Structure formats: C-alpha cells, structure tokens
Amino acid sequence: MITLDNLLFLILLAIFFNTIINLKRMAPHEPEEWSKEWPFVSILVPVRNEERNLEPLLQSLLNQDYPHYEIIVMDDGSTDNTWSILKKWAALDSRLRIERSQELPPGWTGKNWVCHQLSRLAKGDFFLFTDADTIHYPDSLKKAIASSYFRRARLLSALPELEARTWSEKLFMPLIPLALISLLPFFKVNPKKGRSYPVALGPFLLFERRAYLSCGGHEANKGNIVDDIALARQANRNGQRIIWLDGSRLFRIRFYTCFSEVWNGFSKNSYEAIKGTPLKVLIATIVCYLLFIRPYLSLLESLSQAELAFLPFLQVIVISLTRFLLAERFGTSLTWILLHPVSIIFALLILLNSCRLTIFGKKIAWKERFYPLP
Numbered sequence: 001m002i003t004l005d006n007l008l009f010l011i012l013l014a015i016f017f018n019t020i021i022n023l024k025r026m027a028p029h030e031p032e033e034w035s036k037e038w039p040f041v042s043i044l045v046p047v048r049n050e051e052r053n054l055e056p057l058l059q060s061l062l063n064q065d066y067p068h069y070e071i072i073v074m075d076d077g078s079t080d081n082t083w084s085i086l087k088k089w090a091a092l093d094s095r096l097r098i099e100r101s102q103e104l105p106p107g108w109t110g111k112n113w114v115c116h117q118l119s120r121l122a123k124g125d126f127f128l129f130t131d132a133d134t135i136h137y138p139d140s141l142k143k144a145i146a147s148s149y150f151r152r153a154r155l156l157s158a159l160p161e162l163e164a165r166t167w168s169e170k171l172f173m174p175l176i177p178l179a180l181i182s183l184l185p186f187f188k189v190n191p192k193k194g195r196s197y198p199v200a201l202g203p204f205l206l207f208e209r210r211a212y213l214s215c216g217g218h219e220a221n222k223g224n225i226v227d228d229i230a231l232a233r234q235a236n237r238n239g240q241r242i243i244w245l246d247g248s249r250l251f252r253i254r255f256y257t258c259f260s261e262v263w264n265g266f267s268k269n270s271y272e273a274i275k276g277t278p279l280k281v282l283i284a285t286i287v288c289y290l291l292f293i294r295p296y297l298s299l300l301e302s303l304s305q306a307e308l309a310f311l312p313f314l315q316v317i318v319i320s321l322t323r324f325l326l327a328e329r330f331g332t333s334l335t336w337i338l339l340h341p342v343s344i345i346f347a348l349l350i351l352l353n354s355c356r357l358t359i360f361g362k363k364i365a366w367k368e369r370f371y372p373l374p
Contacts, residue, residue: 005298005311008290012318015291019322021186023329026246028158029150031065031142036149041069041141042124046114047086048076048367050132054085057132060251062093066141069095072121076101076114076367097121109225110367111202112218119217127212129205133253134160140250144206147245151190154211154240155232157200158247161331163254168262171343172350173255174323174332180244182322190243198236199244202228203253211240225364226272248330263350268364270347271354281355285348292319292344 043061047054061071073096075083086098099121101114108116115129126145130136148156159180164173180199181189188197205228215238221230232242256262274280295315302309323337336343357364 004290005315008295009311009315009318012291012295012315012322015182016318016322016325018184018186019182019325022181022184022189023246023325025186025190026159026181026244028143028245028247028250029146031139031146033150034142034146038067038142038145039125040123041066041126041128041145042118042122043069043071043128043130043141044115044118044122045071045073045130045132046076046111046118047073047078047082047132048110048114049078049080049082051078051081051085053132054082055089056135058089058096060134060136060138061130062089062095063138064136064141065138066145069141070097070123071095072097072099072118074099074101074114074118076110077104108222109227112222112224112227115227116218116222119212122209125209127205127207127209129202129207130251131203131253133255134203134251135253136251137249140247143250144204144245147243148206148208151243152241153206153243154208155200155235156206156243156245157228157232158204158245158250159201159330160203160250161248161252163252164332165254166258168259168346169254169256170333170336171339171346172262172266174327174330174336175343175347177326177330177332178323181326184244195236195239196242196244198229198232198242200228200232200242204247204251205231207235211235211238214238215240224272226269229269229273246329252331263353264364266347266350267354267357269354270351271358274351276355276358278355278359281351284351288344288348293341295319296341 073086075086075098090096090098101117104110104113119127128141144156144158159177162173162176164170184197184199190196215235218227220234221227224230235242256265274284295312298309298312299316302312319340320337323340324334327334327337
C-alpha cells in the first residue's frame with residue numbers, strides 16, 4: 001500500500017527527472033548551425049528612471065556579435081538622468097535610436113504603451129523586447145534567432161541567469177526556475193508536435209514581426225500590467241508556436257534590489273501567472289506544503305527524537321538535488337538551498353498578497369504609477 005510519504009517521494013523524484021529533461025529541451029541552438037543570411041532585428045527597450053541600469057545594458061546590446069540590427073530605446077517620462085545618458089550613447093553609435101514616449105492614453109499601462117509605440121517605429125523582421133535591467137552576452141541574439149528558426153517559433157522567450165544580492169532576492173529568485181522548469185510538464189515544453197505551454201518572461205520576448213502584429217501585440221492587452229503572460233496567452237490563442245529557452249548563457253538580470261521591490265514586483269503578477277482563482281491559490285498552498293515544507297518538518301521531528309526518518313530524508317535530498325541543478329545553471333546561491341521551505345513560505349505569502357490585491361480591487365504602485373491588477 002502506497003503511503004502519503006511514498007507518494008510524495010515519487011512525485012519529487014518525477015520533478016527531479018522532469019527538470020533534467022526540460023533543461024535539455026530548452027537548450028538554445030548554436031550560431032554555427034546557421035547557414036542563411038541573418039534577418040534584421042529590432043531590439044526594443046522601454047525605459048523609465050533607469051539611470052542605474054542603462055549604461056551596462058546599452059554596452060551589452062551594442063556589443064552583439066550580429067550583423068543586422070537596430071536598437072530603439074524609448075524614455076517613458078523619466079525624472080532622473082535617463083534621457084541624458086541616452087543622448088550621450090546615441091551620439092556614439094548610429095545603431096542606437098532614442099525616442100520620447102507620447103502622453104499615456106487612458107486605459108493603457110505605461111510599459112504596454114511604450115512597447116506599442118516602439119513596435120510601430122521598428123523596421124526589423126523580428127522584434128526583441130527587452131528590459132533595462134538586463135545584460136546580454138555577445139552571442140545571445142544569434143543563439144535566439146537560430147533557436148527561433150530551427151524550432152519554428154513565432155514567439156521565443158528565455159529564462160536568464162539570475163542575480164540576487166539581498167536576503168529577499170536570495171530567498172525568492174531560485175523559485176523562478178523551479179516553477180518555470182521543474183514544475184512544467186516536459187511534454188509541454190518545446191514539444192516537436194502540438195502546442196507548447198504559453199510561458200514567457202518580459203525581459204526577453206523575441207517575436208517574428210508578422211506574428212506580433214497578427215496576435216494584436218501590446219495593444220491587445222493594453223491595460224494588463226502582466227504584459228508578458230498576457231502576450232504569451234494571446235499568441236497561444238492565435239495558434240502561434242511559443243518556445244521557452246534556457247537563457248542562462250544568453251543574458252542575465254537582477255529583477256529587483258530589495259524586499260519592497262521583490263514583494264511588490266511579484267505581487268503584481270503571481271496571481272495572474274496561475275490564472276488565479278481563490279481555489280487555485282488554496283490548492284497551490286496545500287500542494288506546496290505537502291511537497292516542499294512537510295518533508296522538512298517530518299525530518300526535523302525525527303531528528304528531535306534522536307532518530308532519522310528515512311523517507312523524509314530522501315525527500316529532502318531529492319528537493320536539494322533539484323535545487324542544486326537549477327542553482328548551478330542559473331547562478332543562484334547554493335547555500336540558500338538549505339532554506340528551501342522558508343523560500344516556499346515567502347512565495348506563498350506573496351501569492352496570497354497578490355490574490356488579496358486582485359480580489360479587493362486594490363491598486364499597486366509600479367514605476368511611480370498606480371494600476372489595478374487584472
């Protein structure tokens with residue numbers, strides 16, 4: 001008879017092997033496989049008060065080992081030195097074009113409005129939407145274009161190398177690859193046939209131009225603050241193939257820099273990411289407790305009684321191995337694996353807050369503006 005502990009161990013083992021399979025499926029194609037003329041790419045960057053991140057971003061984009069591309073950066077009403085930095089860099093390289101956003105119309109979020117304007121200015125056969133807090137490796141554009149072509153993708157997104165410096169970042173950031181690689185079923189991640197899972201991250205959205213326009217682009221979800229997920233679902237409904245890459249060798253990002261940014265940033269999108277309902281939040285909480293918290297509590301209980309519970313010990317080992325694989329690949333701290341259950345509790349609190357904000361119609365502050373959650 002299968003007990004609950006046996007069942008949990010089998011599920012955790014399946015998650016571990018699923019992680020290995022998905023990482024293999026997500027590997028990008030190498031530029032050496034490409035034998036055609038490289039298409040023209042428009043790199044489109046919305047910015048607002050990004051003086052801290054702008055110069056490393058621009059340097060990395062201008063250093064791309066790619067023959068045909070343009071960079072268009074649009075400033076969305078910055079009040080810091082963003083525009084001055086842009087003017088300095090634009091004077092140094094003709095591939096960089098800078099623009100100022102028009103006034104935000106009613107019903108639009110700031111980022112969606114700027115991305116929509118950028119798409120209308122772009123000349124490329126492909127659009128790469130990226131964020132100001134990213135740093136791109138020199139061959140990232142070649143790898144992304146080659147992967148898009150060989151896998152017949154209309155939308156390609158990637159999970160980057162993750163920078164985490166403060167305690168809240170180190171607790172939460174490792175759970176992003178856990179959720180987006182380990183917990184996604186392997187038969188939905190880049191399948192050879194059938195539809196893939198509509199997953200995407202805003203810092204790296206590579207659209208074929210025609211696909212972006214045919215699915216309505218940012219205009220189709222103009223009021224949705226969770227723009228990346230909304231775009232992926234829109235493309236999926238339009239029958240477009242979505243590819244999800246291991247981007248740890250394409251670019252890196254530091255999403256947020258302190259507790260308040262982590263809390264507010266992920267509170268704005270966690271509920272929408274699971275197509276939220278209160279029932280789903282309840283189910284997610286129960287599942288996370290059983291899989292990722294209960295084994296540690298059982299192990300601690302047995303150790304407090306000077307015993308070693310065999311199954312809980314194996315469960316913790318499998319969880320730690322899964323986390324180790326992801327930490328090695330995406331650059332997160334190995335030490336913080338020991339605090340895995342604390343990370344899960346932190347993530348559940350953010351999900352509950354996201355649920356609260358949405359259900360009660362609260363607005364969230366983002367880039368000095370206030371938005372209702374979808």
